[in-house]
Amino acid sequence: MSFPTDRPATWFVTGTSRGLGLELVTQLLQRGDQVAATTRSTERLLAALGDRVDTSRLLPLTVDLRDDEQVRQAVRQATERFGGLDVVVNNAGYGYLAAVEETSAREVRDMLDVQVVGVWNVLRATLPVLREQKSGHVVNVSSILGLTAVPGWGLYCAGKFALEGLTEALAQEMTDFDVKVTIVEPGYFRTDFLTTDSLALPASTTDAYPGLREMTENHLKLQGNQLGNPVKGAEAIIREVVRGDGPLRQLLGSDAHAYAAAKVDALRANLEATAQTADATDFADA
Numbered sequence: 001m002s003f004p005t006d007r008p009a010t011w012f013v014t015g016t017s018r019g020l021g022l023e024l025v026t027q028l029l030q031r032g033d034q035v036a037a038t039t040r041s042t043e044r045l046l047a048a049l050g051d052r053v054d055t056s057r058l059l060p061l062t063v064d065l066r067d068d069e070q071v072r073q074a075v076r077q078a079t080e081r082f083g084g085l086d087v088v089v090n091n092a093g094y095g096y097l098a099a100v101e102e103t104s105a106r107e108v109r110d111m112l113d114v115q116v117v118g119v120w121n122v123l124r125a126t127l128p129v130l131r132e133q134k135s136g137h138v139v140n141v142s143s144i145l146g147l148t149a150v151p152g153w154g155l156y157c158a159g160k161f162a163l164e165g166l167t168e169a170l171a172q173e174m175t176d177f178d179v180k181v182t183i184v185e186p187g188y189f190r191t192d193f194l195t196t197d198s199l200a201l202p203a204s205t206t207d208a209y210p211g212l213r214e215m216t217e218n219h220l221k222l223q224g225n226q227l228g229n230p231v232k233g234a235e236a237i238i239r240e241v242v243r244g245d246g247p248l249r250q251l252l253g254s255d256a257h258a259y260a261a262a263k264v265d266a267l268r269a270n271l272e273a274t275a276q277t278a279d280a281t282d283f284a285d286a
């Protein structure tokens with residue numbers, strides 16, 4: 001994809017009233033780009049933007065991302081208002097901290113509804129536009145926990161691993177259409193992510209996991225001290241889209257990079273440990 005240089009680009013960004021999404025919208029408007037910004041509360045988005053930026057190129061949209069028709073309607077409004085679409089950023093998401101066995105069916109569905117079904121709704125509505133114009137960029141905001149898993153984050157990892165799987169497939173499907181696809185994998189960033197406004201906790205717990213309760217407390221205390229700067233995070237995402245030649249995975253943060261390196265090492269050790277046995281299940285005549 002060649003990012004437009006002769007006109008403002010049009011971005012469709014989800015989850016924009018706080019954190020990374022809010023910072024993206026702010027910087028994009030400051031660049032002079034056009035932004036369709038989805039949120040559950042346009043009042044919260046507009047209040048957060050205040051008079052820091054000119055909002056004449058902003059289309060704030062109240063959208064329940066889980067609702068296919070609401071998403072389609074939002075994309076229609078965006079293309080009608082701006083006359084097209086260049087970049088789609090699936091950013092909305094939230095954390096959840098509990099042991100796998102403490103996670104209820106409702107909590108599983110809620111997470112996957114936002115992080116998988118919601119993204120899929122946005123892709124189904126936007127891909128035909130990008131595909132037909134043979135240009136565009138899809139950015140799916142995953143996490144380093146979309147690549148490696150740690151205790152207590154099982155449900156969040158399930159959502160982000162699923163997001164990464166569908167995005168890897170999408171990236172390959174889009175090569176024929178000159179649509180670029182990027183997976184963003186942040187480490188800990190100083191957004192609202194670890195506040196009780198964002199981070200979800202289980203409806204009920206057992207006393208079998210005192211280590212996870214302690215970890216939850218420590219995460220809540222980490223708020224305000226995370227390594228990642230969301231201003232620089234948003235800058236990095238925009239820079240990568242404008243350049244358009246980056247790798248599939250954009251790691252954000254030295255913590256994310258270290259976790260990814262450890263995952264690759266563990267995977268390599270696992271490959272070596274199974275190298276002699278993997279072919280034992282093959283048909284001999286195949």
Ligand SMILES: NC(=O)c1ccc[n+]([C@@H]2O[C@H](COP(=O)([O-])OP(=O)(O)OC[C@H]3O[C@@H](n4cnc5c(N)ncnc54)[C@H](OP(=O)(O)O)[C@@H]3O)[C@@H](O)[C@H]2O)c1
Nearest residue numbers: 015017018019020039040092093143188189191192193198
């Ligand atoms: N901060 C981190 O440490 C970190 C690390 C790795 C990955 N990430 C990922 O980065 C993305 C942005 O998160 P952030 O750090 O900016 O956190 P944040 O400050 O809590 O903002 C999250 C955004 O996601 C939207 N959102 C949250 N829960 C939602 C729900 N149930 N349904 C629909 N939208 C919802 C919110 O949009 P509205 O309220 O406007 O609807 C909000 O603007 C997420 O996908 C997150 O998983 C963050």
